[in-house]
Amino acid sequence: MSKLRVVLAGLGVRGRHWAEVLVRSPRCEIVAYADPNPEAVARAQAQYGQHPAFASAEEALNALPAVDALILANPPIGREKQLSAACARKVPVLVEKPLALSVNEAATLVKMAESAGIPLMVGLNFRYLGVTLETMRLLRDGVVGKAEFGRFTYERYRDGNRPDLNKYPLTMDQPMLWEQSIHHFDLMRYVYGQEPVLVQAQTWNPSWSMYESDTNVAALFTFDGGMVANYQGTWQSGWAEPRFEWRTDCTNGILSQQHQFGELHYARHNDPALTPVTLPPHEQWITETAGLLDAFTRSLLDGAPLQCSGRDHLMSLAMVEACAVSSRESRSVQIASVLPSDDGIHDHIL
Ligand SMILES: NC(=O)c1ccc[n+]([C@@H]2O[C@H](COP(=O)([O-])OP(=O)(O)OC[C@H]3O[C@@H](n4cnc5c(N)ncnc54)[C@H](O)[C@@H]3O)[C@@H](O)[C@H]2O)c1
Structure with a gap:
């Protein structure tokens, strides 16, 4: 063929x-x-x-x-x-x-x-972005040591009525979580190479939101290798100018990605300033x-082995669903508790 x-x-x-x-x-x-x-x-x-x-x-x-x-x-x-x-x-x-x-x-x-x-x-x-691959390389090479905790911030004013944007998120349940945070949660699993264990989350909708359901997500995840990640995402930022930072604190410094498609920096523990990392040329979305x-x-x-398999995706979806449950029931949720228990999904995440 x-x-x-x-x-x-x-x-x-x-x-x-x-x-x-x-x-x-x-x-x-x-x-x-x-x-x-x-x-x-x-x-x-x-x-x-x-x-x-x-x-x-x-x-x-x-x-x-x-x-x-x-x-x-x-x-x-x-x-x-x-x-x-x-x-x-x-x-x-x-x-x-x-x-x-x-x-x-x-x-x-x-x-x-x-x-x-x-x-x-x-x-x-987003797994295939130059910035994602370079972040993984820096972690693998131990340039700033071993990752221990992270803070993922995504702030956007997404005008759901804009003619060039899809309309179903306006009326669906938890649009931020299912449509947007899914990418971010998947990236955390992929880049840290750890599986999520526990989450405490709250979701809510600001008074000015045009979405029927929640556009704000705050979540604290614990992963099986000890990583702890603090997530805050919104589609209804009070400021139309988007902001992004994914910072990872490591045993000998930090990594900081400052745009969802690029802008990677690192600093070793006593560096006075961030060092920019050169990334390959990139055409957004393409x-x-x-x-x-x-x-x-x-x-x-x-x-070649299949990447991003449907089965692997179930764990990222479980992070989404566990956030919704945690917020609704005001409690910490074990990620495994929202996965079906009858078909070995727990044992076969790729
Ligand atoms: N990976 C990314 O970065 C990314 C970015 C944007 C959207 N998405 C995803 O892509 C999907 C579509 O989102 P979108 O923004 O393009 O939505 P959209 O509303 O702009 O477009 C959806 C299109 O699908 C058509 N459609 C509806 N039912 C269909 C069916 N049964 N068979 C074939 N076509 C059908 C609609 O007529 C419409 O043209 C969603 O799952 C969304 O989350 C992914």
């Missing part, structure tokens, strides 16, 4: 990143679009090439004889239909985060893919999504 023949389903904000990356990829080609919205289809046809278009991924998979992969960039609501169509046709799937809006539903989808023997990868593009696609392609075409 020279190129992966890909059906791209969901042609909104994220689907257009995917279309751009697929068009540039030497190892993939779009063979069909799927989206119930004719305007979204027309825009994709005009920008990314003319291809057969269908109202759903299921229709596309039923109609086309030769499909090697399905990329699902539709909202995370009711993805079972698309996934079962892919399972029936044995088509590997790369699905946008969050896989589903509950750990139980996500676990059902993971089991469905595993029973069918199809690879299921989740779109955790370079790291291309890295994700490359990992998917290498898994399907070259037999």
Whole structure:
């Protein structure tokens, strides 16, 4: 097989990143679009090439004889239909985060893919940023020693009514946690190389929020290697100017990432100032999504191990759900307590 023949389903904000990356990829080609919205289809046809278009991924998979992969960039609501169509046709799937809006539903989808023997990868593009990989290298090389505690701050005024942004977060439960914090929680697991054990969290919604449910999250996580991370995220910052800092305190200094796509610094214990770290060139939303696609392609075409598997994703989703439970019930929550206990998920996180 020279190129992966890909059906791209969901042609909104994220689907257009995917279309751009697929068009540039030497190892993939779009063979069909799927989206119930004719305007979204027309825009994709005009920008990314003319291809057969269908109202759903299921229709596309039923109609086309030769499909090697399905990329699902539709909202995370009711993805079972698309996934079962892919399972029936044995088509590997790369699905946008969050896989589903509950750990139980996500676990059902993971089991469905595993029973069918199809690879299921989740779109955790931030793992493929130069800044993420460089942070991991600095930690691995012990440049500032061993990580012991962290503070992750993400402050953004996300105008949910902006015409170019998706609308379902306005009415969903816990939009910040499921749509945004999921990336941050996944990054903590990935970069620290530890699994979460316990969380104490509170979520709330400021008086000016246009979202029906909570856009503020404060959480204190404990990990199994002893790491403790303090998280604060908001989509309804009082200031429209975004702010980001992910600081990790280590035995001999700190690492500080000051932009969600870059700006990495470190300081050793007695340094008077931060030292900037050189990062590779980056095109926002494209370079790291291309890295994700490359990992998917290498898994399907070259037999490389699957990264960001659906099963691995369950632990990051469990962090999200445990925060919601902790806030609702005003108590600390063991992360394992929100994972289904009947299928070995605890033992098989990759
Ligand atoms: N990884 C990232 O950095 C990132 C960034 C943005 C969004 N996302 C994720 O991408 C997904 C989509 O978000 P978005 O911002 O593009 O939303 P959006 O609302 O802008 O677009 C969703 C598109 O999916 C279409 N759609 C709805 N149901 C469909 C179905 N059954 N089959 C095919 N298409 C369908 C809609 O018509 C719409 O065009 C979400 O899971 C979101 O969390 C990820």
